[in-house]
Amino acid sequence: MKSSINLHIDEVEALEEESLRKKYKPDDVRRIKDFKANKTIHEHFMKEALVQARKAAKNGDVPIGCVIVMDGEIIARSYNKRNKLKSALEHAEIICIRKACKKLEDWRLDNATMYVTLEPCQMCAGAIIQSRISEVYIGAMSGKAGCVGSVVDLLHVGKFNHAPFTIRGLLEDRCSEVLSDFFDKLRLEKGTK
Numbered sequence: 001m002k003s004s005i006n007l008h009i010d011e012v013e014a015l016e017e018e019s020l021r022k023k024y025k026p027d028d029v030r031r032i033k034d035f036k037a038n039k040t041i042h043e044h045f046m047k048e049a050l051v052q053a054r055k056a057a058k059n060g061d062v063p064i065g066c067v068i069v070m071d072g073e074i075i076a077r078s079y080n081k082r083n084k085l086k087s088a089l090e091h092a093e094i095i096c097i098r099k100a101c102k103k104l105e106d107w108r109l110d111n112a113t114m115y116v117t118l119e120p121c122q123m124c125a126g127a128i129i130q131s132r133i134s135e136v137y138i139g140a141m142s143g144k145a146g147c148v149g150s151v152v153d154l155l156h157v158g159k160f161n162h163a164p165f166t167i168r169g170l171l172e173d174r175c176s177e178v179l180s181d182f183f184d185k186l187r188l189e190k191g192t193k
Ligand SMILES: [Zn+2]
Pocket: 091, 092, 093, 120, 121, 122, 123, 124, 125
């Protein structure tokens, strides 16, 4: 299913019933309403992604965490392991997609929802399209590298066969904080050496 939705949570909150119906397809309207009605559940899953992000920091990896949910249950969770595994490919989202596919024994994740603490890069946005993840919830934005609205919005260029329903800014402050804490600590350590 293709969705044109890539909205910041503040935009979602500001949407009135009437403008919702005028602007968007019925399926997107249903999903926006569903999001608004179940915000605490979505926040719960983003908090789980944050738990993962903190694990990455312990290994000296940039704290980015991800979970994939299906039918209300987490089917995969992971965090950035680029430094730990010495591989540019081991981003939280990629590891999570791999785990979810293994668990479902299917490369298609079209009924799955991803929660990720930082805006995905071009590689992960590509993997999201390839695995046909249905919904993506993003915490903080990544101004210089993010490919879901910052540098480019790969998920919604409109020409691919798949485009997930996307909401940005879910628990944005907490997701940013875990990153800034990590970089503050890093600077402090460098300064004392
Ligand atoms: Zn990535």
